[in-house]
Amino acid sequence: MLAAAPATKVDINEAPLTPVTDFSFIPVADPVLGSDEKEALCEVIDSGWITMGERVQRFEEDLAKIHAVDETIAVNSCTAGLHLILHALGIGPGDEVLVPSLTFVATINCVLYVGAKPVLVDIESLDNPLMSLEEAESKCTERTRAIILVHYAGYLADLPAWKEFADRRGLLLIEDAAHATGLKEVGTYSVAAALSFYGNKNMTTAEGGAIIASDPDLRDRMRKMRGHGLTSGTFQRHNGSGPGYDMIMLGFNFRMDELRAAIGIVQLKNLEAWNLKRRQLTNLYRALLEEYVPEVVVPFDENTTSSYHIMPVILPGDVDRSRVIKSLRDAGIQTTIHYPPAHLFSYYRERLPSVKLPKTEEYSERELTLPLFPRLNDAHVERVTQALAKSVHCE
Known part of the structure; x- marks a missing residue:
């Protein structure tokens, strides 16, 4: 894989990163507009x-x-x-x-x-x-x-x-x-x-x-x-x-x-700083997930070049994902799935029958996308990670 880009000197404080003020709900994504x-x-x-x-x-x-x-x-x-x-x-x-x-x-x-x-x-x-x-x-x-x-x-x-x-x-x-x-x-x-x-x-x-x-x-x-x-x-x-x-x-x-x-x-004007913030948040997620819930896997080598667009994780195979999604939702945390396997959608099944992609299917059954956007802070990431750990361990 391509090596990660060297650390940038961009100051993320130069970009308008007003913290999330509604701590009752953390969305999975949130545009920065002002x-x-x-x-x-x-x-x-x-x-x-x-x-x-x-x-x-x-x-x-x-x-x-x-x-x-x-x-x-x-x-x-x-x-x-x-x-x-x-x-x-x-x-x-x-x-x-x-x-x-x-x-x-x-x-x-x-x-x-x-x-x-x-x-x-x-x-x-x-x-x-x-x-x-x-x-x-x-x-x-x-x-x-x-x-x-x-x-x-x-x-x-x-x-x-x-x-x-x-x-x-x-x-x-x-x-x-x-x-x-x-x-x-x-x-x-x-x-x-x-x-x-x-x-x-x-x-x-x-x-x-x-x-x-x-x-x-x-x-x-x-x-x-x-x-x-x-x-x-x-x-x-x-x-x-x-x-x-x-x-x-x-x-x-x-x-x-x-x-x-x-x-x-x-x-x-803010893209480079925002991508850097996404990288920092992703690294924090990796560290906290390893600490609180190591059975949840973060895909990709951490040195792979990335813009850190989303934060996908892979749940253990014996965990009910729908229950985890509901548990996190009840805790004020939105999650989503990237993506349902396209070949299993009705439209494609009719036109491209008999397609079997076992690795894609397993990944899509176990993947969960956690919140990731520049206005998150370390406390938000810790809150998400702890809620995920609580949900997985209560299975």
């Missing part, structure tokens, strides 16, 4: 220009600097980003795309949107719940065109190994980096990567996403495709390029608006 975001939204409204314009361009530039790339392409969701990548690469009917079942359904749906067939792949292990390279190799056929890696929970897959596999097989490597915003490794080995800024992500624009791609020709196609395949946008025409335009390819309405971009510009 007066700066409100002011940014008011400036957009006062400007009279609310669709894709100068702020979207500024947001793309600021995001590119954080990821150390030439350009990024803002879109209205990570789902749109993945769809756009697949479409722009020409993946379609007759093609197969390797994708994990341990993911949000959008990853798989995007393959179906372009008419291709998703081939669902098991995870490597309970300790490393990322798509198995060995099983991916066994599921390749002459129709396999691409791989969509998912950096589950913010933990990077072994990108050099997947790149070698993709090159050897002549496949296109794509990253679903919805959980990994802020990690500079994203997009460095793949043909393209999609990011998410949904409300529960490490930074948010409410809805929104972005694409990283190294090929300028591919970026140009996707920029046109996100706006109906037109040669110019409304803002460019408004600024004097003339009222005329042409449609040169089939496109979509995947644009980001100025309001979301304005929030994103503010959020990006």
Whole structure:
């Protein structure tokens, strides 16, 4: 696995981290939004220009600097980003795309949107719940065109190994980096990567996403495709390029608006500090879980590069997870599950019958996601851990 990034010198106290004041309930995720975001939204409204314009361009530039790339392409969701990548690469009917079942359904749906067939792949292990390279190799056929890696929970897959596999097989490597915003490794080995800024992500624009791609020709196609395949946008025409335009390819309405971009510009200023706080909280969880309830396992090697998007743990096999969830809820602590196995959903079972992924199924039966967000403090983490230990030991 890729080594963890060296400790940053960012001062987390510089970011607006107002502590949670409602100690009666700890949510599993909580966006950091405040007066700066409100002011940014008011400036957009006062400007009279609310669709894709100068702020979207500024947001793309600021995001590119954080990821150390030439350009990024803002879109209205990570789902749109993945769809756009697949479409722009020409993946379609007759093609197969390797994708994990341990993911949000959008990853798989995007393959179906372009008419291709998703081939669902098991995870490597309970300790490393990322798509198995060995099983991916066994599921390749002459129709396999691409791989969509998912950096589950913010933990990077072994990108050099997947790149070698993709090159050897002549496949296109794509990253679903919805959980990994802020990690500079994203997009460095793949043909393209999609990011998410949904409300529960490490930074948010409410809805929104972005694409990283190294090929300028591919970026140009996707920029046109996100706006109906037109040669110019409304803002460019408004600024004097003339009222005329042409449609040169089939496109979509995947644009980001100025309001979301304005929030994103503010959020990006704090992303590095927030990710550092997530790392510190995760390390504290690891230490306290080992102390209070060592039978609960935290997946991933602690040195794996991560944005620390969520805090998944694996309950002992003989523990009733539904009872633990209720017990924690009664204690004022929200939890959730990341994710139910996609291949067991009714829609996919009808279209992809007989898929059996035993490691994914066991992981999904035992996984529980604990609260993790920048406004948590050490006392909150200790409260969650002690409540979890009490619930597990009362089984």
